[in-house]
Structures are given as C-alpha cells and as structure tokens.
Amino acid sequence: MPALRTPSISFVNLKGGVGKTALAVNVAFALAEWYGRSVLLVDIDPQFNATQHLLDESIIVKGLKGKTIKDILDPPPPTMPVGTGKKKKKKAPRPSPRRFLREIEVADGSLHLLPSLLDLSFVNRNPQAQHGRLEKYLHEIEDDFDIILIDCPPTISILTMAAFNASRYYVIPVTPDYFAPIGIPLMEEEVEYFLGNLHADTAEMQPLGIVFTIVDQRWHANWEDVANRVKGATEIEVFDTHFSHSKRWRDCAPKHRPVYEEERSGTQRRQLEQFMEEFMERLETAESERAE
Numbered sequence: 001m002p003a004l005r006t007p008s009i010s011f012v013n014l015k016g017g018v019g020k021t022a023l024a025v026n027v028a029f030a031l032a033e034w035y036g037r038s039v040l041l042v043d044i045d046p047q048f049n050a051t052q053h054l055l056d057e058s059i060i061v062k063g064l065k066g067k068t069i070k071d072i073l074d075p076p077p078p079t080m081p082v083g084t085g086k087k088k089k090k091k092a093p094r095p096s097p098r099r100f101l102r103e104i105e106v107a108d109g110s111l112h113l114l115p116s117l118l119d120l121s122f123v124n125r126n127p128q129a130q131h132g133r134l135e136k137y138l139h140e141i142e143d144d145f146d147i148i149l150i151d152c153p154p155t156i157s158i159l160t161m162a163a164f165n166a167s168r169y170y171v172i173p174v175t176p177d178y179f180a181p182i183g184i185p186l187m188e189e190e191v192e193y194f195l196g197n198l199h200a201d202t203a204e205m206q207p208l209g210i211v212f213t214i215v216d217q218r219w220h221a222n223w224e225d226v227a228n229r230v231k232g233a234t235e236i237e238v239f240d241t242h243f244s245h246s247k248r249w250r251d252c253a254p255k256h257r258p259v260y261e262e263e264r265s266g267t268q269r270r271q272l273e274q275f276m277e278e279f280m281e282r283l284e285t286a287e288s289e290r291a292e
C-alpha cells in the first residue's frame, strides 16, 4: 500500500502517564484554532482518554457503540440477506467511511475525532484483526485533512503496530524520571524492529522529537541532568520547550477544551505556543526533505 499523502504523527511512549494523550489533544486544538488546519485525531487507546477529553459522556455512552476505531480494525462479519434468493436485491449503497468520525466544535480550522472505546482491547485477542486496516481506512478519508495525529496506548500490541503503520512521524513525550534514559532506546528499538521486520519496504516513521512533560521541580529537581542523560542516550532531538506540571492540564479535560483556555496568558499557554512553533518548524523541514 502506498504511504499516506497527509502527514501523520503518532504520540508514543511505552511508559504510561507521561502526557501522550494530553499533548495529542492539545496539539490537535492548537493546529485547528491557532493554525487554521483541518485536523484528524485518532484515538487508538482502549483507555479512550482522548475520546473522553473531546466528547460528552452522553455521546460516549449512547452513540459510539459500533462506530469506533475498533469497528475499523476488527469489523463485524457481513450479514447474509435472509430469503430464498430468487429475486436479486438491489445492493445497498456503501456507507460513508466518515460515519466513524465525530466533529468537534472549534473556533477556527476543523477538528475531527476517530473515537475509541474499551472494547478496542478485544482487537488484541482476535487473530483476524489486521494492523494494516487503520492505514487503509485513513487512505479513504485523508484528503479531507491537513494533518493526522494518533494517540497511542502505552504498550506494544497490534494497536501500536496499526498506529506505526499509519504514521509518517512520531513524537515521544517523556517525564524526566530517573529511568527516562533507559526507556527511550527501548522505544527506538521497537520502532526499528517494526520498520525492519514488518514493513521494510513501505513503512516510514521518523522521529520528530522527544518532549519533556509534566516537569515538576518538586519531584524532578535534577531534571536537567536527566535531560542531558537522555540526550546522551539517543540521537533523537529533544524539543527545547518542555511542559511544566500544572493542574490546568487535568482541569481542561472534563470541559472538553484545550489547556490554553484555562488561562488568558500564562505558563501553559506560552509553553504550548513555543512547542507548536518548534513542532511546525520540524514538521515543515521533515516534509520538505521528504519531497526532495
């Protein structure tokens, strides 16, 4: 299958709770509202935290069953028409691939979500599920979007493989804990394994960078030492911007809004603005190198 034409970026780390979802959701809002882009955010985590951040509980409970990423990766078997079969029935029109997407209200640009639910975990125990199906699906709708972001679960499974398969780039959010320098080479090894063994010819997946998140001077007093050890342990570039610990990141989720709405001016907004500048610059550079 040819690679996607629309740039796609996974937010990945094998460690949980490092801010992958918070960052993916907020970058999605920023790309739409600050940069006027048409954004698709793919939630491929059975914990469905990105989905909970963006959609009302009532929609999640009542309206998502059968209309999530699970149904793309592991579709129900086609139902056979009942009857003698004498009269040939007219074929039903093919349902729109956009039926899985939810539009999120934004001030500018556009933001759509491909949601997830808990039953996405079942995909892992179904040998019929195929990790190539996400990319195949995205091919059908990608022309409606300028950029695709994918929020990954913290473990390696067919779900992460599906995300890797559909990703041109990846960002690694990292909390500056003592063990961070050990985790990143493992993450790189996993990506190398994927590229080398599963998709040597077609897959491409380049790192856009490592970003330090949830940095709290109380717990991470020596975090700059950790950052230097990380830089020594990998060739992946570290973003200059980091994200400080702030309860505002947690507070914005139940409101289904981005962190920058929690404050008019302040650290969280400024850090996201700086990160977005770096992110766009790296993305544009990588895209123009790719086009050469």
Ligand SMILES: Nc1ncnc2c1ncn2[C@@H]1O[C@H](COP(=O)(O)OP(=O)(O)OP(=O)(O)O)[C@@H](O)[C@H]1O
Pocket: 015, 016, 017, 018, 019, 020, 021, 022, 023, 045, 047, 049, 152, 153, 154, 213, 214, 215, 243, 244, 245, 246, 247, 248, 249, 250, 251, 253
């Ligand atoms: N900069 C921050 N300061 C404080 N809390 C944060 C920050 N970023 C994210 N959080 C909070 O930390 C928790 C973990 O973040 P998040 O869910 O984004 O991590 P994750 O890497 O996606 O986790 P998982 O691996 O389980 O999917 C969430 O409650 C989130 O609101």
Ligand SMILES: [Mg+2]
Pocket: 020, 021, 022, 045, 049, 151, 152, 153
């Ligand atoms: Mg998450």
